[in-house]
Amino acid sequence: MNYETTWETLLCEVNEQIATITLNRPKVLNALNARVFDELEAVFTALSNDPSVRVVLLTGSGEKAFAAGADINELAATDATTGEAKARRGQAVFRLIETCGKPVIACINGFALGGGCELAMACTLRLASETARLGQPEVKLGLVPGYGGTQRLPRLVGQSAALRLLLTGEMIGAAEALRLGLVDEVVPTERLMTRAKELALAIVAMAPLAVAGCIEAVLRGSELGIDDAMKVEASIFGRLCGTADKAEGTAAFLEKRAPKWTAR
Structure with a gap:
């Protein structure tokens, strides 16, 4: 556009x-x-x-x-x-x-x-x-x-x-x-x-999927009781653990270099 x-x-x-x-x-x-x-x-x-x-x-x-x-x-x-x-x-x-x-x-x-x-x-x-x-x-x-x-x-x-x-x-x-x-x-x-x-x-400079995940967790969790909100957080955390950006972020940290995010 x-x-x-x-x-x-x-x-x-x-x-x-x-x-x-x-x-x-x-x-x-x-x-x-x-x-x-x-x-x-x-x-x-x-x-x-x-x-x-x-x-x-x-x-x-x-x-x-x-x-x-x-x-x-x-x-x-x-x-x-x-x-x-x-x-x-x-x-x-x-x-x-x-x-x-x-x-x-x-x-x-x-x-x-x-x-x-x-x-x-x-x-x-x-x-x-x-x-x-x-x-x-x-x-x-x-x-x-x-x-x-x-x-x-x-x-x-x-x-x-x-x-x-x-x-x-x-x-x-x-x-x-x-x-x-x-x-x-x-x-x-x-x-x-x-x-x-x-x-x-x-x-x-931060991981784009993680940024979106933070916003999603806060917005969805604010409408729920604490126990259900924790489940939302765990679900988003798990989802992000399967991303290329999480692999890149942890590798970059261990290798002491700047990460290169791909939003995947």
Whole structure:
């Protein structure tokens, strides 16, 4: 796939096995509309099936916003039936991002509100600039988050902290988001993408099947009791023991050389 094809709402480029996707609607603070969801689905489906891409960086164009939320004009036109369909659509696309098999790093520059915050939470890791602002303000519109926010937020920050943010619609800064565990690291704005690439390159150096296995084990295990989750871990461990990469990794360690991964 030509990732640099003409997207209406996105930019995408691939370098050094790292794909960078940029939400590109700066005039509306990268608000999420139906077209954005269609294009996110298309590009992440392609990336998940591309072995040459090992890590994905996701950010927003301009300095003001990662994504300021759902398109309010679209929301205003929904009723009970179309509203549920809209929520299910957003949930499905964000779940695709979460389970695409590649680490996805949200690079949060500016506002990540409502659907934008939910998009960031669907990513594997979250880096925030010092000027980032995050929140779930849906209660101010007479709504609840509809793209997974009520489920992922408590898993990240705990039930009490999540309810405080959900019930007040409060917008918090990067430092508070880091304290709560909503983001993993805060960096100066000018260092955001550089730091994200450093982290991505560190992951690229690891065994790709093992990286995918770690993500799979955590996601599947988080939905199970501890005993069943341990079985999932053992199954993935056993599966990886039969791979060429495991043989290469152990041989390289014993021979004191750098491994050469083949994703087999």
